[in-house]
Amino acid sequence: MNQITKMLIESNKITKDFIDGKLPSEVAQVYVSLLNSQIKILNVIVNMYAINSKNKRALDSFNRMNLIDHNTAVDLGLGDPADDKIKCQERNSLITRADCLDFSGTHYEECGGCSYFESTRKLLLGEKGR
Numbered sequence: 001m002n003q004i005t006k007m008l009i010e011s012n013k014i015t016k017d018f019i020d021g022k023l024p025s026e027v028a029q030v031y032v033s034l035l036n037s038q039i040k041i042l043n044v045i046v047n048m049y050a051i052n053s054k055n056k057r058a059l060d061s062f063n064r065m066n067l068i069d070h071n072t073a074v075d076l077g078l079g080d081p082a083d084d085k086i087k088c089q090e091r092n093s094l095i096t097r098a099d100c101l102d103f104s105g106t107h108y109e110e111c112g113g114c115s116y117f118e119s120t121r122k123l124l125l126g127e128k129g130r
Contacts, residue, residue: 011038081123086116097124 011034017023018031051058082098090110095103097120104111104120111117 008038008041011035084123086120088116089114101125 014023014034015031018027023031048059048062051062082096082101084097085094086097086100087093088095088100088103090107091103097116100111100116100120101124104114104117
């Protein structure tokens with residue numbers, strides 16, 4: 001998972017906890033700071049796509065630095081992890097984690113080496129995955 005995705009997931013969890021009343025109102029400033037950070041990150045992503053349209057080598061360089069990659073779908077929703085979108089390498093399309101779990105259950109050999117294989121099982125089933 002790339003750095004931008006990790007930061008968005010972490011800030012989304014904190015945001016959801018705040019909205020659900022699990023964090024005290026004193027955390028409001030942190031909440032605003034997190035939203036501002038997300039906006040800055042989204043601006044970076046937009047700029048990277050602009051760079052890609054003019055210079056693919058520059059975007060590939062960002063990918064090698066693990067700042068962003070071509071295989072991760074960023075979902076800004078605050079909902080159920082089963083609804084998170086990921087890129088299935090086997091199907092070559094975006095699918096939900098729930099669909100990933102279903103598909104990989106019947107395609108264990110093809111999906112076993114995928115980076116989402118274990119993380120999906122850990123998030124949705126609370127298990128290691130193998």
